[in-house]
Amino acid sequence: MPKDAQTAQDTLLDIRDLSVEFRTPRGRVKALRNVSFEVPRRRIVGVVGESGSGKSTVLWAILGLLSGNARVSSGRIDFEGRDMLRMSEDELRAARGEEVSVVFQDPMTSQIPVLSYARQMRDILYRREKMSDREKRRRGIGMLERVGIPDPESRLDQFPHQFSGGMRQRAGIAMALLTEPKLLLADEPTTALDVTMEAQIIHLLQELQAEFEATVVVVSHNLGLIAELCDDVVVMYAGEVVETGDVHDIFHDPQHPYTRALLECDPARLPERSAKLPVIPGDIPDLTRRLGGCIFADRCPRVMEVCRTDTPPDQPTASGVARCHLVGGPHADPDWPPPLDVLTVRTGEGGPRRAAPDQHAAPVLEVEELNVRFRTAGALPALVRRIEDPFVDAVLDVSLGVRQGETVGLVGESGSGKTTLGRAVLKLVEAQAGSVRFEGQEIRTLPEARFKPLRRDMAMMFQDPVGSLSPRKSVRALITEPLQIHGVRGVDFDAEAERLAGLVRLPKAFLSRYPHELSGGQARRVGVARALALNPRLIIADEPTAGLDVSVQGEILNLMAELQAEHGLGYLVITHNLPVVRHIADRLAIMYLGRIVEQGDAEEIFAQPAHPYTEALVRGVPQPDPDRRRTHVSISGEVPSLMNRPKGCDFVARCPYAQERCRIEKPEHRVQPDGRVHACHFPLR
Amino acid sequence: MAFYLAKRLGLSAAVILLVVLVLFSLLYLIPGDPATIALGPRATPEAVARYAEKMHLDEPVWAQFLIYVGNALTGDLGVDVFSDRPVAEIIGERLGFTLALVSAGLGWAVLLGVPLGCLAAVRPNTVFDRITGVLSVGTIAVPSFLVSIWALLIFAVGLGWLPAIGAGEPGDLGDQISHLILPAFAIGLSWVGYLARMVRASMLEVMGENYIRSARAFGLRPNKVVFGYALRVAILPTITLIGMGFGGLISSTVFAEIIFARPGLGKMIFDAVMARNFPIVQGGVLVATGLYIVVVLISDLVIAWLDPRVRESL
Numbered sequence: 001m002p003k004d005a006q007t008a009q010d011t012l013l014d015i016r017d018l019s020v021e022f023r024t025p026r027g028r029v030k031a032l033r034n035v036s037f038e039v040p041r042r043r044i045v046g047v048v049g050e051s052g053s054g055k056s057t058v059l060w061a062i063l064g065l066l067s068g069n070a071r072v073s074s075g076r077i078d079f080e081g082r083d084m085l086r087m088s089e090d091e092l093r094a095a096r097g098e099e100v101s102v103v104f105q106d107p108m109t110s111q112i113p114v115l116s117y118a119r120q121m122r123d124i125l126y127r128r129e130k131m132s133d134r135e136k137r138r139r140g141i142g143m144l145e146r147v148g149i150p151d152p153e154s155r156l157d158q159f160p161h162q163f164s165g166g167m168r169q170r171a172g173i174a175m176a177l178l179t180e181p182k183l184l185l186a187d188e189p190t191t192a193l194d195v196t197m198e199a200q201i202i203h204l205l206q207e208l209q210a211e212f213e214a215t216v217v218v219v220s221h222n223l224g225l226i227a228e229l230c231d232d233v234v235v236m237y238a239g240e241v242v243e244t245g246d247v248h249d250i251f252h253d254p255q256h257p258y259t260r261a262l263l264e265c266d267p268a269r270l271p272e273r274s275a276k277l278p279v280i281p282g283d284i285p286d287l288t289r290r291l292g293g294c295i296f297a298d299r300c301p302r303v304m305e306v307c308r309t310d311t312p313p314d315q316p317t318a319s320g321v322a323r324c325h326l327v328g329g330p331h332a333d334p335d336w337p338p339p340l341d342v343l344t345v346r347t348g349e350g351g352p353r354r355a356a357p358d359q360h361a362a363p364v365l366e367v368e369e370l371n372v373r374f375r376t377a378g379a380l381p382a383l384v385r386r387i388e389d390p391f392v393d394a395v396l397d398v399s400l401g402v403r404q405g406e407t408v409g410l411v412g413e414s415g416s417g418k419t420t421l422g423r424a425v426l427k428l429v430e431a432q433a434g435s436v437r438f439e440g441q442e443i444r445t446l447p448e449a450r451f452k453p454l455r456r457d458m459a460m461m462f463q464d465p466v467g468s469l470s471p472r473k474s475v476r477a478l479i480t481e482p483l484q485i486h487g488v489r490g491v492d493f494d495a496e497a498e499r500l501a502g503l504v505r506l507p508k509a510f511l512s513r514y515p516h517e518l519s520g521g522q523a524r525r526v527g528v529a530r531a532l533a534l535n536p537r538l539i540i541a542d543e544p545t546a547g548l549d550v551s552v553q554g555e556i557l558n559l560m561a562e563l564q565a566e567h568g569l570g571y572l573v574i575t576h577n578l579p580v581v582r583h584i585a586d587r588l589a590i591m592y593l594g595r596i597v598e599q600g601d602a603e604e605i606f607a608q609p610a611h612p613y614t615e616a617l618v619r620g621v622p623q624p625d626p627d628r629r630r631t632h633v634s635i636s637g638e639v640p641s642l643m644n645r646p647k648g649c650d651f652v653a654r655c656p657y658a659q660e661r662c663r664i665e666k667p668e669h670r671v672q673p674d675g676r677v678h679a680c681h682f683p684l685r
Numbered sequence: 686m687a688f689y690l691a692k693r694l695g696l697s698a699a700v701i702l703l704v705v706l707v708l709f710s711l712l713y714l715i716p717g718d719p720a721t722i723a724l725g726p727r728a729t730p731e732a733v734a735r736y737a738e739k740m741h742l743d744e745p746v747w748a749q750f751l752i753y754v755g756n757a758l759t760g761d762l763g764v765d766v767f768s769d770r771p772v773a774e775i776i777g778e779r780l781g782f783t784l785a786l787v788s789a790g791l792g793w794a795v796l797l798g799v800p801l802g803c804l805a806a807v808r809p810n811t812v813f814d815r816i817t818g819v820l821s822v823g824t825i826a827v828p829s830f831l832v833s834i835w836a837l838l839i840f841a842v843g844l845g846w847l848p849a850i851g852a853g854e855p856g857d858l859g860d861q862i863s864h865l866i867l868p869a870f871a872i873g874l875s876w877v878g879y880l881a882r883m884v885r886a887s888m889l890e891v892m893g894e895n896y897i898r899s900a901r902a903f904g905l906r907p908n909k910v911v912f913g914y915a916l917r918v919a920i921l922p923t924i925t926l927i928g929m930g931f932g933g934l935i936s937s938t939v940f941a942e943i944i945f946a947r948p949g950l951g952k953m954i955f956d957a958v959m960a961r962n963f964p965i966v967q968g969g970v971l972v973a974t975g976l977y978i979v980v981v982l983i984s985d986l987v988i989a990w991l992d993p994r995v996r997e998s999l
Contacts, residue, residue, distance in 0.1 A: 097905070
């Protein structure tokens with residue numbers, strides 16, 4: 001992606017024709033095929049792709065840390081003119097951590113729990129023999145301070161579990177920059193973080209890149225992150241680079257149909273609430289087969305005869321290349337690409353359009369002043385340690401309602417108590433006070449024996465689609481498991497399994513498969529089928545799209561919307577994903593530290609948030625548009641621990657508008673004329 | 686931490702009290718008069734009466750129990766039926782031999798088993814891994830009394846390299862060590878297998894963790910990654926196993942002690958059971974239980990020392 005001659009000469013990393021294969025029991029998976037791109041010095045290059053695109057394989061290949069069953073079948077990775085694929089193990093190790101360093105995806109698991117940061121940092125600096133331990137320590141402190149960790153002197157001697165999630169990722173960045181590497185690789189650096197933290201980390205990476213004049217390669221599936229952070233973009237699909245270019249060109253004038261489709265599927269880009277979300281039909285091709293023609297042909301909306309037979313060459317574009325017949329050569333289409341407001345992908349499978357829910361429909365679920373408290377210390381230790389109140393309020397005075405055919409989005413960051421609330425409604429955790437009414441009947445105080453028949457009418461879709469399925473049961477058994485649990489008789493289970501599979505559009509062949517043989521989207525469908533098995537009237541969906549690719553999540557959401565229209569289901573959707581919830585929810589409830597801080601009509605909340613926290617969440621989502629980069633981060637810090645809930649407003653420590661009154665007095669829930677409820681002394685509207 | 690220690694010590698005391706209760710009721714669960722059982726059917730009525738008085742058998746049962754507990758707390762575990770010597774003294778003489786044997790037996794097993802497990806995990810599914818796997822299972826499967834007999838026959842009787850029986854001359858360290866080698870080999874052998882398997886399994890798991898990949902990505906030396914990072918985490922469950930093994934071996938070294946005719950706690954208890962010498966049985970089992978609890982507590986503290994997460998939750 002040379003911008004001009006000057007930068008072209010100044011290439012730090014040059015990947016040419018890189019092909020990697022994995023030996024697996026299913027055969028050789030050709031995970032990367034002839035991947036080529038350049039990384040110019042002092043630029044941030046984003047490698048974007050969905051799962052199975054090979055973006056992580058590229059990153060590990062650069063480090064020479066591919067897994068044992070991988071083989072590099074061709075290509076070269078030139079780093080400052082030296083081919084890293086032909087370096088000896090010792091030379092490679094000398095470069096790792098010293099010239100090339102990494103920021104990892106999940107700071108919870110990528111830092112060793114039993115060694116302090118001081119020790120981990122000293123180990124990273126082991127090659128600096130001239131440096132004394134004291135100097136290494138000083139550098140560690142300086143770097144922790146630089147990434148924004150308060151009180152670095154004492155924090156250096158702490159262990160990863162003593163840091164909060166955001167702090168850990170900051171420490172991870174500090175460790176990566178400790179040796180001042182020439183090339184910094186970042187593997188999904190914000191995926192494991194909350195929205196407000198994500199914005200801070202993006203900002204920090206930008207600042208540090210400028211300060212250290214580092215060259216950065218960011219690998220991510222998150223278009224918002226790429227648009228916000230990167231200068232150049234490499235789009236990967238199924239092990240191939242399909243398009244490269246300048247970030248503005250990629251986001252404003254994408255040439256490859258896949259890039260185009262990917263952008264169209266991102267819910268953050270859809271300007272208004274839409275009934276149907278766009279999807280790319282189909283799955284990525286089986287990479288064990290011999291592949292001919294264009295890799296995207298099977299799913300491409302503009303596929304031509306030639307695409308199935310001839311592999312398209314890399315066609316030059318304004319600032320890079322695109323591997324597509326439409327863009328150049330004899331099959332080029334002068335009308336491609338169409339203007340950005342024309343959708344090139346379908347908006348999911350057909351079905352009735354979702355009607356606005358009836359304002360007077362009967363409420364399915366009514367939650368009033370619900371409280372869930374968790375014990376933090378046993379009775380005796382609390383007495384010994386003089387803890388006056390050994391409880392935390394995981395859910396505090398929550399009132400919420402879901403009507404028939406209505407979708408209510410329950411939004412919050414980790415630790416906001418949203419999942420606990422969902423579980424308390426289903427009596428999976430005990431609530432201490434308040435009331436939960438299901439179709440008018442009080443269920444919180446109902447004994448389990450009398451609640452069980454009601455449970456058939458309420459279903460849960462769990463967060464982890466594969467983890468919540470027993471690995472030893474076939475899909476058929478899993479789908480009908482709820483029927484068995486509730487002792488349903490006189491039903492043909494096989495017929496029922498087929499009916500449910502049909503409902504969620506899972507091909508019949510999948511009924512005899514096992515969970516590990518399913519893709520993320522398919523496992524989700526099984527989860528939906530299980531939730532529907534007993535014809536419930538309320539479904540509580542915990543992060544229904546977590547872990548799904550952008551091109552697939554639309555399918556699940558469209559499916560949920562269709563089922564709702566058909567069966568009049570009430571949905572309580574628990575999520576941290578604002579762009580998604582915006583398109584499916586009729587009403588929103590924003591939770592912070594166990595309390596609902598704002599509640600009301602979804603669209604109005606997005607247009608005009610009343611609570612500063614809502615505003616921060618809405619603004620916090622990185623936009624997949626490089627022209628809408630933020631120049632500052634609206635709120636700082638992280639969600640505090642429930643153990644030290646502030647005396648006044650829960651949000652006071654992070655609120656940009658906080659005043660004296662907020663520190664002293666907890667704001668009550670106030671209902672505005674239009675039905676909006678908020679808990680803020682100084683609402684924004 | 687202080688609270689944790691207090692809790693653990695309180696629980697330990699409860700366990701020991703329970704053991705004492707079981708040991709004490711042993712006397713009464715066996716049909717017949719405890720004095721007659723202890724002295725045998727041919728004891729004269731005078732001897733039985735004298736014994737009953739000495740053992741407070743004329744007191745109510747609960748009072749006897751309290752007397753026993755009270756005495757045990759002051760270190761008095763009663764007296765041997767035959768020699769009239771204090772039980773505590775007799776145990777004291779034997780305990781050293783048992784501890785030496787268990788430490789030596791488990792010690793060499795740890796020194797060999799842990800590195801073997803590590804190396805097998807670093808090179809999974811290689812010839813080395815397969816061979817250690819087969820040998821490990823083999824050593825676990827062979828009963829230690831068989832190993833003892835074969836070791837005795839080969840190295841002591843056949844080759845004559847090492848002494849066969851006894852514990853060596855008191856005061857002569859070299860002699861004592863040479864007497865220790867064969868029994869330590871015999872009781873430790875199956876532990877080599879256990880430990881190698883255990884360490885291999887947890888190492889394999891840890892080597893797949895993200896933080897090991899991080900350590901590699903930062904260019905640390907392979908030895909550092911394996912022994913400084915992976916083993917540091919993988920060893921934690923093994924420490925619990927070692928602690929429990931040490932405690933268990935204190936009483937189960939009886940085979941080795943009988944076959945090699947070594948004095949020791951296990952053999953003492955065994956002989957006492959055969960001779961119905963109940964004060965010795967009670968005292969011996971009590972001491973073995975106490976040691977077990979102490980060793981397990983120590984292993985838990987070692988884990989807490991190595992793992993800051995555990996340390997904090999204490």
